[in-house]
Each structure stands twice: as C-alpha cells, then as structure tokens.
Amino acid sequence: MGAALVRQLCAQGYSVAAVARRRELLDALAEDAGGGPGRVLAYAHDVNSIDEIPGIFESIVHDLGGLDFYVYAAGVMPGVGPEEYDTEKDLAMVDVNLGGAIAWTNPVARYFHSQRAGTIVGIGSIAGDRGRKGAPVYGATKAALATYLESLRNRLAERAVRVVTIKPGMIETPMTEHLDKLVMPISAEKAAKDILKVSRGRLWNERHVPLRWLGVSMIIRSIPSFLFRRTNI
Amino acid sequence: MDSAARIQRRVRRETRPRQAFEYVEGWGMAVGAESRVWKPTSAHEVSEVFDQVRSRGTTLAMRGSGCSYGDASINSRGDVLDIRGMNRILEFNEDTGIANCEAGVTLRDLWRHSLPRGYWPRVVSGTMFPTLAGAAGMNIHGKNNYKVGTIGDAIQDIDVVLPTGELVTVSRAERPELFHGIIGGFGMLGAITRVRIATKRIHSGDIDVCGISSANLTEMMAYMDAHTGDADYLVGWLDCFAKGAALGRGLIHHARYLAPGDDPEPERTLTIDHQELPGSILGFPKGEVWRILKLFSNDYGMRLMNFTKHQMGKLEQRNGWHRQSHAGFNFLLDYVPNWKFAYGRSGGDGLIQYQVFLPAESAQAGLTAVLERCQKRLHVSYLGVLKRHRPDPFLLTHGLDGWSLAMDFKVTSANRGDVWRTTDELTRIVLDHGGNFYFAKDAVIGPKTTRQMFGEERLAKFRELKEALDPEDMLQTDLSRRAFGSGGDFTSVPPPAPSVGV
Ligand SMILES: Cc1cc2nc3c(=O)[nH]c(=O)nc-3n(C[C@H](O)[C@H](O)[C@H](O)COP(=O)(O)OP(=O)(O)OC[C@H]3O[C@@H](n4cnc5c(N)ncnc54)[C@H](O)[C@@H]3O)c2cc1C
C-alpha cells in the first residue's frame, strides 16, 4: 500500500520521500517515477533503528524542501498459529507497528505542531476493532495505534494539524498473500486512492477502507463477548 | 537472532544531548525558520552542544520559551539551543526569598514555588511562560519598572557556559563587566545555565487594584507620574483608535501590595488554587475564546472592542479598589490561551509587537506623534500598553527615565511591506525624540537604528566583549544579523512570509 501511495502522489506531481528497508524496491520506485511530474526520494531504513530517525527526518525535510503530508504505513503481520504464544514474534510486531509508528510520528508531530500545518496519516486495521482469536498482538498494536493517533489529533487540533486513522479491511498486498481467502478484497491501488481522498477531505478522522468495512466493523463490535468467542472471525 | 540479543536491543537510548528538527518561530508567528534544535539537560551538555555546533561549522541561537515576539531566538542559518530541559529549582531560601534555579525554570515555575512560601517574583512580564534565561537575556521589565528596575536588578549571580566551553559564575562583584553584558546581551555572549534571583515577601495572595479611566494621554501620564511614589504597579491600557482631544484615552491599573494584616486569610490566598486563572470566560472554554476574538480581529471590530473597553473602564473606576490575585493581575494576557491565533494561524499570518521607549522630557510629544502617525498610515495597534521606566546599569539596556508604549501590528503575507514602512516612519519619529527600542518586542529595526539608540561607545564595549568571548561568532540569531549588520538602514527588509501548508 505504501508503494501505491508513493506512485499515486508522484503521478500527481508531489515530491515524495519513501522509507523502507529494501533498497532495490525503493530504487525501482524512484526510477519508475523518473519521467513523471513528481519525484521520489528513497531512504533505506529499518524503523527499529530508532537512533537514525531524527537524522533521516531532518534530511527528508531538507531534501523535499518542507513537509506537509505524512503516512506511516510500515507494518508486519507474521502468521500466528492458534496455539502459538511467541514473545519474539509478538514483540517484533509491537516494534514495527507501534514502536516504529511512535518513533517516526513523534518528530513529525513536533514539526507539524511548530509549523501549524500538516496531515498525519496512520494505517491501523479492522483487526484493531476487536480482540480476535487469530491475532492477539497484531490487533493490539493496531488498537494502540488508533488510540495514540486519537490523542495526537486532539492535541494538534488547535495547531490546525490533521490526524487521520485509516482502517483497511482486506487489501491484496504481500502482507495478505499467505492468507487462504480474502473477504471483500480490493487492490492496493484502489486502497491508496481511497486513503488519499479521505486524508485530504475534512469529513473523516477515522475511516475504514473501503467504506463498507465500517458496516462490518459495527456488526462485529456489537457482538457480545460470550458469542464472539464462539465465532471464527 | 537469539532471544537475549533481541531483548538487549529493545533497551534503547536516545543520543545525548537530545535534538529535534523543528520549525522555530517568534511568538508573534510572523517570522520563523527551520532548525536543528538542541535540548541539553545540563551545563555539561550545553558545552557539548557548543562543541558539536563548532565542529559542524554552523551557528547557534539561544532560546528559552520563544516568547520574544520577533526573531530574537530564531536562526535561519543554523541551530538553536533550547534551554527548557534545565528546569529544576535547586534551592529556595524561605528566610530571604532567594531562589537558585536552573535557567530553564519559567516565571510560572518560580511563582508557583515561591507563592505558597510567601514570596512573589520581583519582576514578571505580561506572560508567565518566559524562562529565567530568556528573561535575563532580554533583561525584562514589569509593570513596576519605575519602582524596582528590570529583572537584572533582582538577579544576584548567574552561571554561564561561554562559547569556549568554560563555565563561569558572574555577579556584580565577580566579573561585573560580564554580568552587566550578559544580562540584556540577548544570547550573544554565552548560555546562561543557572540564575540566583531574589523574590519579594508578600503578605497575601491578593493585591489591591484600582482602575482609573483617563480621557486622554496627557491625563494618563499625569496620573501615572503623580503615583510613582505610592503605586507598586502602574500600567495604562490605551485605545489607539481615539483621536483629537481623546487621543490616547484608556484605563490605568494602579495596584499595591497588601500590608501584613490587610488580608484576613492569607493562608487561603497564598495558594496556587487561589491564583489559577478561570477555566472559562463568559461561559466559553478558554481554549476556544481566540476563535471569538478572531471575529473582531479587524479594524472595525477592534475599534468597537476598544470603545467598549473604554466604557467598561469608566464602570471599573466606579467600583474603586478591589482585590485580585497576583497571577490574575500580572498575567492578564495569559487569560486567553493562544489569543494570538486571533491574528490568523496559517503561514505568513501573525503579529509583530513594536515597543517604543521615550525619555521623560520628550515622551508626551513623541507618543502623540507616534499615535497620530499610526492613524494616518491606517495601521492602528489593537492594543496599546503604556509603562513608566527607569534607567539601569546593564550594557545593552532598553531602560531609561521615561515611558514606553507597546503596540501590536497584525501581519499577513500581503501587508508586510506596508507594515514595515509604517514602522520605519515611527522609528524615525522615536529616534528624533531621543528614544529607543526593545529587542524582545522588535522585528523591524535596522543597524542604523541600533547604532543611534545605543551610541558608539556602548556598542564598542559590547563588540569587545563579543570578540573576547565568542571570537568565531558562533552565537547568532536572525535578530543579531538584522540589527547589528553594517547596513545603513533604520529599518530592515521584511523577511519573507513562511510558506507553510499546501
Ligand atoms: C504576551 C506577552 C507579554 C509580554 N510582556 C512583557 C513585559 O511585560 N515585559 C517584558 O519585558 N517583556 C514582555 N514580553 C517579552 C518576554 O518577556 C521576553 O521576550 C522574554 O525574553 C521571553 O523569554 P523566553 O524564555 O521566551 O526567551 P526567548 O524569547 O526564547 O529568548 C529571549 C532572548 O534571550 C536569549 N536567551 C535565551 N536563552 C538563553 C540562555 N540560556 N542564555 C543566554 N541567552 C539566552 C535569546 O537568545 C533571546 O535573545 C512579553 C511576551 C509575551 C508573549
């Protein structure tokens, strides 16, 4: 989804900084953008290297000549078996989905606060709406992310900074490749388009993507716990 | 990766001294720049910042809470050192009221510590958020300047990390030339890291206040002059829109401390609870009140507001003497958080403050000319604040035996040139009357004005100190480059409006 966002923003003429670990893929993204109206600057970085973040952030703002739109899309969802309680695996999710989000979003928030403008977008998940059997920690990181972003939203409102939480349903991306069956899937391109539209609008602070997942979420959230645990959702 | 190694990796440390990358702006929002901002938490870290900045070959601006309205703690060509990480009150002597503080302690921290112990800071500004470092850097004054002098007069000694990395303690007795140069030296000579400051014994958490409505500037000045002997605080709030015979009309606040026994229950008033500013104003949550003010933030709205205030002032006078908490009286401007947003929040919007100081003998004529010129140029300040001052021994002081008038001018991306031209005319009037300016409230003056107001002798002394302490000229701000260049202009070129948001 991150790559799709980069491609679309670039096609619209924006200068975009793309941050992820795999340098080849980033370079390919930047190369694809070559002829286009915008440009893509690539930064290879692992969000676990927290010490690097202030420096990279500073170079990004310098290289782009400012910053007004930021998306945290990095996330991992390793397969977790029904009887698996693997602290290693679980903390890896906490590190990337939550720790990395905080470590990156904090300096951005500070920068937008002082600039009195900007939009922060975080990618949560439908999985954060309920504690499901299948994904204890993945869901917990996404719920925590949503709460963190809500606080930022309330903090930054008086500074005219917008904070948006996107909760994707099921999107066809490498992350979901290992799943057997996707419910109501849409492509990463479609999801990215939706994300940009929602983030630029003023209507939604939190938004399921695509919107029909909002209905699903409302139903799922209304199921009482003693019944929910009998389902296989 | 095995488990042990991984767990170890999870114990993370931020590199020290801490730093961030921020858009750093003056309080008035009209000027700002992006900088690496260092946040040291000890004198040792301060000298480390100096080392790092030197090795990168860049410049460094000292910054407190950033309450200076203009570009005093901004550095568009380098880094910024934010002293607020050093914010411990080290010692408070309850017998003498002398506080020994790290320099990032704010006036708010200080009064909240001293008040329950029966003391109030001798000098405070109209807002409680400045740090002691910033307050010393500018040598701030209060509404009692004519009586107690500036904050420098209350300071006993300071620790300063010099650009060489050396930590020195200076006072009136110990290296007085540094003491008198660094206080009021607007961050050019070193980083103040500790301040020992005297506070005043008080016998109540309240203060007696009386509003006096005056019909014009002459009347206001006459009243204030007549009461410098018996008033502990005197301030005039001016309606800058009024013309002719009513020019400079407004409301004076005359206040005095309570004597022992005046307050029947000092144990109640000498509490922080009693000092708290109310959470809402006329039923609106405080945090949102600026949105209402914004509706009035144009010439018509402000004319109306000033007129209403003048009428209310007459009512207030009829009420006579009343009691108000120290915080309520001194920090009136903090009642409405973010009131500055009424001037606009987007890039390029904001305000500048412009405070003119005039010697007693020419003040009446000078202030009249200033107010009239504002009206003629259609740049009328939405609020004018008149204070009485006295001279002090600091090298680059703004203090003089005379008066000051502080004015706010609304700035937008479009009107900059025009506002700066108006202030240029005002600056010439002030200089012609032998007056001067104050860096905390300035965004406009050029090198020629600086030379004229300080005089060659004082400037030469200051330059000598600067060369001795900071030979590489590492400590710089947008202000220092603007007002201390070699140029021949009374007024600087307005900085471009920051382009923020798309
Ligand atoms: C609403 C409002 C009302 C005000 N009312 C008054 C008033 O009544 N009287 C008055 O005098 N002022 C007043 N001011 C101005 C304010 O008091 C001064 O600008 C004060 O200097 C701000 O302190 P600060 O901590 O915010 O420092 P900053 O504004 O960040 O810096 C002030 C100066 O100190 C220098 N400095 C900062 N830290 C250090 C350090 N560690 N070592 C050496 N130098 C340093 C900076 O370089 C800069 O030149 C008011 C400001 C506001 C916003």
Ligand SMILES: NC(=O)c1ccc[n+]([C@@H]2O[C@H](COP(=O)([O-])OP(=O)(O)OC[C@H]3O[C@@H](n4cnc5c(N)ncnc54)[C@H](OP(=O)(O)O)[C@@H]3O)[C@@H](O)[C@H]2O)c1
């Ligand atoms: N797909 C879905 O159905 C779905 C549903 C709900 C929510 N989401 C959320 O949406 C976001 C994007 O998911 P996606 O489907 O696009 O997944 P994806 O295709 O697997 O992409 C994840 C991205 O994160 C980067 N990344 C992972 N670990 C990183 C690390 N340690 N440091 C830096 N970058 C890292 C990856 O790049 P490198 O590997 O090169 O570093 C990759 O670009 C995630 O937060 C995910 O949880 C997805």
